[in-house]
Amino acid sequence: MPVTPPPLDPVRLGAYFALMDVASLLRHAVEQQLREAGELSYVQFQLLARLGLDSPTGSHRMTDLADGVVYSRSGLTYQAGLLEKAGLVTRSPSPDDERGVTVTITDAGRARLAEVLPGHTEVVSRLLFEPLSHADAEALAQLLAPVREHMRSTPPRSAAPRRRGGARPGGS
Amino acid sequence: MPVTPPPLDPVRLGAYFALMDVASLLRHAVEQQLREAGELSYVQFQLLARLGLDSPTGSHRMTDLADGVVYSRSGLTYQAGLLEKAGLVTRSPSPDDERGVTVTITDAGRARLAEVLPGHTEVVSRLLFEPLSHADAEALAQLLAPVREHMRSTPPRSAAPRRRGGARPGGS
DNA sequence: CTCGTTAGCTTCGAATTCGAAGCACAAGTG
């Protein structure tokens, strides 16, 4: 039974709106920059960045990539397919787990990443950090860190008994 | 000539990632709640909220709505069309400006809004504000306010001479 | 008044996104 929660006070409401608004605007600007500079979507850029910058080997399992990116699994497959078709990554079965897929960035992928990264940095610096001092940025990061933790550890839904979900084995 | 900008220091990079991540997660959670509680998309909810809560008359021009929402004009038309088909708003030509369209929320629209609002508040409170004190929320709002201003006042692109943009007159 | 320009919104086609359903491999149980 949904107990009517207390409405958000103006301060929180403002913070909520500002957060969503800033993120949307920033995302749109970044997307535009990426499209013009390197024909990349935001998701593709995130994947390349994760592979090229966060990984010493340049490889990741699809699942690991999905953890870093919010989007749905199917969307991830789609974008990874586009990246592969563009020659920026390769997909191969994982050595340990036959059903896993390992995605590896190619040299062309690294080159493309290096190509768009400066512009990306420039846009983020200009739009997000121009009005913020270094101390502000630090405060923002420290404010958001626990929120991120909290969201990532909270299940998507509280109740909802998950109607016998998942993979039915014997298909045909 | 894109002068290579200095890369983002770790603090700013962390703030940037945290911001985008938190906003994405929150948006997904909110979208899910809205879909389950009231068959509304996020954009539709924003439009209804703007009409039902922000406007004394319950009406707005399309342009005013577009200013509050980030999405494209065509997307706005699409969602407004869906809302109209669902009977939650009406669209009529603006009295002053014959080419403007005024969107007005209906009683059914207000009812639907009242229906989903508690759940929406609950999700936002739980996901975003549970790990934040009231002072934290205030700090967050004050940090983001100038950023929002800055983004909204900055043109989408700096250079790019806008190739003779807009409406070409003699179509046929 | 007539022409050229701008503003406001819609239509169109292509691309992206999601959730549900499906398949193949892995792991646990008897």
Added chain:
DNA sequence: CACTTGTGCTTCGAATTCGAAGCTAACGAG
């Protein structure tokens, strides 16, 4: 080993999104 359950990823169809193109109304200059 046979069988059941769970994990990892992909395919599929529907819905949403965007940008470009188009149309009508308002505006400005000659």
